[in-house]
Amino acid sequence: MNIQPMLSGGVDRFIIEIQVYNTRGLESKYKKTILRKAVYGKSNTPSSLECQVEDFSILSEGRTIDEISDEFVYKLKSSLKPVKKKSLNNKLIFSPTAFGELLYYTLGQAITGENIARGRSFLSDKIGGEIASERLSLIDWGNSNNFISGRPFDGEGTSTRKNIIVDRGVLKQAIYDIEWGLKTGLESTGNAQRSYYTLPSIGLNTIHIPATSSNSLTHDISKGYYIETISGAHTSNSVTGDFGVVVVGGYLIMNGEISKPIYGPLISSSCISLLNSIVDVGGPEEQAAINQTAVKFSPVLIEF
Structure with a gap:
């Protein structure tokens, strides 16, 4: 099957640091890192559905890029002629x-x-x-x-x-x-x-x-x-x-x-x-x- 999809995607790393203070002496803070891996797109064939695969995880947990790509390809092929x-x-x-x-x-x-x-x-x-x-x-x-x-x-x-x-x-x-x-x-x-x-x-x-x-x-x-x-x-x-x-x-x-x-x-x-x-x-x-x-x-x- 010859499918030429229109694609976008990427890997993002978010570093979040939160600090809370008040006038009663409260001082609290924490820091965490979140990874987001995503692929978006659709086939250029008529009437195909848009597809997306996202993975959110803490640090290095979650699915690999290959796993996300494989799922996207499966969804893309399954989206034809809805x-x-x-x-x-x-x-x-x-x-x-x-x-x-x-x-x-x-x-x-x-x-x-x-x-x-x-x-x-x-x-x-x-x-x-x-x-x-x-x-x-x-x-x-x-x-x-x-x-x-x-x-x-x-x-x-x-x-x-x-x-x-x-x-x-x-x-x-x-x-x-x-x-x-x-x-x-x-x-x-x-x-x-x-x-x-x-x-x-x-x-x-x-x-x-x-x-x-x-x-x-x-x-x-x-x-x-x-x-x-x-x-x-x-x-x-x-x-x-x-x-x-x-x-x-x-x-x-x-x-x-x-x-x-x-x-x-x-x-x-x-x-x-x-x-x-x-x-x-x-x-x-x-x-x-x-x-x-x-x-x-x-x-x-x-x-x-």
Whole structure:
């Protein structure tokens, strides 16, 4: 097959040094190095899909350039002659990046202490209740060195920690900074996010979902879809949990194998419905970055 792709890519090294001081004598700092390796492009054949492979890692961990290139070539060859779909109502496997985006803009905004206290969250009265399939546990692991956004303290100097947000389907807690911890009679969970020119606000440090299976999720699917990239997650409504996203890159699954590329279908649902439709989490883990939050988990199987 003669494919002449249009390519771009590179290897970036980010050295991050954070220092926090205040008038009460707080002096904290840390330094870390992050590597980002990426290849982007598409075939010059008509109607082919855009492809990308990114790898984020701490120091020299992560995949090699050869491994990333091999995956890109595989995706490039698989992107030719995509089939346009209007809707999907079968078994869906979300890539960690796609599912992480949905979680970040729905659940991630809804579990902040401010939104819950103000009644601006679909989870305001659900702490301690079941909100998801028992196959789902979700951890904000702010002090773990295995995540590119892991750090010893947050934007206010509060020590980060392992926050278990959802435990086997049960919503265990919200996340707080100092301000909203004080206003609600609770303590900060180490989730203050900020840049050098903004005031602190509440946000997830990481999104980690423990795998419930060690197997590939495609092997027993006779017909389904693999959702690799989506568009529009940022328009999700964190008050109601409703979302509508367009699949800009995905694949048909036939008899346990990745098949034809697809594009164009709309996935519209609510966060609660999505979380309760989780059947399994398994396969290789993937790490990505969504704003200041690291996403790291395996593909997620949804059955609508």
